[in-house]
Amino acid sequence: MTLQTEQIGSVPRPAELVGAAADFGAGKISADQLAEVADRALRDTVTRLEATGSPVISDGEQTKSSFATYPLEGSEQLVPEGAVIPFADGHTRQLPSLAKGPFRYTRFADAYLRAAQQYANVPVKQAVIAPSAISLLYPADGLEGYSREEFLDDLVDQAEKDVRGCLDAGAHVVQLDFTEGRLSVKLDPSGGLLRSFVDLNNRVLERFSDEERARIGLHTCPGGDQDSTHSLDVDYADLLPDLFRIKAGRVYIQLASESDPERVLRIAAEHLGADQQLFVGVIDPIDPVVETPEQVRDRVLLAARHISPDRLGTCDDCGFSPFADDASTSRDLAFAKIAARVEGTALAADQLGV
Template sequence: MSIPTEPVGSIPRPRALQEALGEHAQGRLSEGKLTELQQRATVDTLARLEALGCPVLVDGEQSKPSFATYPVAGLATLDPHGVTLPFADGHVRQLPHLTEGPFRYQVRADSYLRDARRHTGRPLKQAVIAPSALSLLYPADAIDGYSREAFLSDLADEAEADIRGCLEAGAHVVQLDFTEGRLALKLDPGGALLDGFIALNNEVLGRFDEADRARIGVHTCPGGDLDSTHSLDVDYAGLLPKLFQLKAGNFYVQLASEPDPERVLGIIAEHLPPGVRVFVGVTDPIDPRVETPEEVRDRVLLAARHLPVEQLGTCDDCGFSPFADDTSTSRDVAFAKIDARVRGTALAAEALGL
């Protein structure tokens, strides 16, 4: 037995693609040329991950506008001035809000998966946005003729189809990005917002059988954008007990950047359900220093002192470039950290006699 290790998702885009995204936004580059560069970046990402010996690959989200908004890219019924997400360094991301219904995805995640499958035979992971995040698209003021209840019903159907499409396309695992979980406790310390997020996500996850849920995971982190976070100051003790109520077979938990990882591991150990696997973060994407394999090994061994090794895996804390315009981490640094994760996890497995 070995310890499984997986990436979370996004990887910084090559410089040529970054420049092309800006030119395309200004109308100076055709859609076809942008798509060509995105394809090249996807092929390069898969090849570099494979060369590092990664047992599970991702396309690095090279073609996504962001981890959160890919389903609504091109949707005409959006106003750009929706919910704002403030980060600790003062920068803000803003979601759009819906102006009319019915709500339908414009892009499904299996399209990225099927494209990546053309370039590799290795196991492929596909990240999707959690329905709880997209629930923030509904405005505070109701939409005439389209109630919030009707929106949430449509959203659940669309999110189910997004996940199911990836499973049917052969995803090794489908990962729901749930970064808004920890943020919910910052926005509403009383917990009602988080409870609503958990209920909505479980409404969708409950539509899958046990075999499917073994291939579904949930990722949590305090956000990671432009080398800053939006909710690292929120105590994990408020989130993790509720996180593990989600009907998923895998959990990807940011841990490397936590000030007291051993305390967090104790909380995980107390609430981890039987039969599920928790992938603990062993590299910090927003720290410019590249971890050594030995540091990663020691982080894994610490986790193994608290968690059953048969329920343990490793991951990066979060994606390296969740928004397409994030250039705060270089592509080479991201791959170096991934290399350290893979090698360090193998060292830990060896030390544990696996």
């Protein structure tokens, strides 16, 4: 056995791909031309991730416009006036809003997975959006002839299909992105919204066997976009007890950017389920300084004081570029940080004798 280490998801897209996506949106190039550029970016991403020594890679979300709304690309069911998410630096991101039912995904994540598997020589994991995030698309005023209960039933079916398609395609792990978990506590300090999110995600996960759930993970962070966050000021103590009730076999938590990581580890150790493995963030994607392998090693050793090494893994705090237009972190910096995580995790494993 050795300590497992996994990337969370996105890495910054090459400038060529960002430019091509803009040109396609402006009608300057064809879909086939965009696809050629995207394929080059994907192959380069897989090659560079494998060069870091990563035992498990992702597609870097190179062809997702957003980690959150990829299932809705091209949908005719949406209008742009949805929930607004404010970030600490003052910028915002806005979700679309559902205009009519029945709700259906237009794209499923197994397509990204299969594309990456064509070029990968190591196992590939796949990130999918948690159904709780998509639930925010239903308008507060409701929809005539299509109730929220009907919407949630359809959403659970679509989310199950998204996850199952990736498992069936051979994903090493399918990771539910649950960044709205911490944000929900900020929006509703009573915890009611968070608990509703937990229950909704469990409606999907309960459709999978214990063996399948061992390959399904859940990622939480305070958001990461343009070097800013949306909920870092929310106390983990108000999130983690409920978060660990979600029936995922792997839990990935942002930790490197926490002011008191040992306190968070104590909370996590208390609530971690008997059948769950914890992956702790040892890389801060927002910090422009590349962590040294020794810094990563020490962060892992701290975690191992609270979590048994046979149930411990490492990850990045969050994706490096969850939205396609986020150029705040360079591509080279992201790969350097990933390499530091891999090397530092190996140093910790040697010291722990695992």
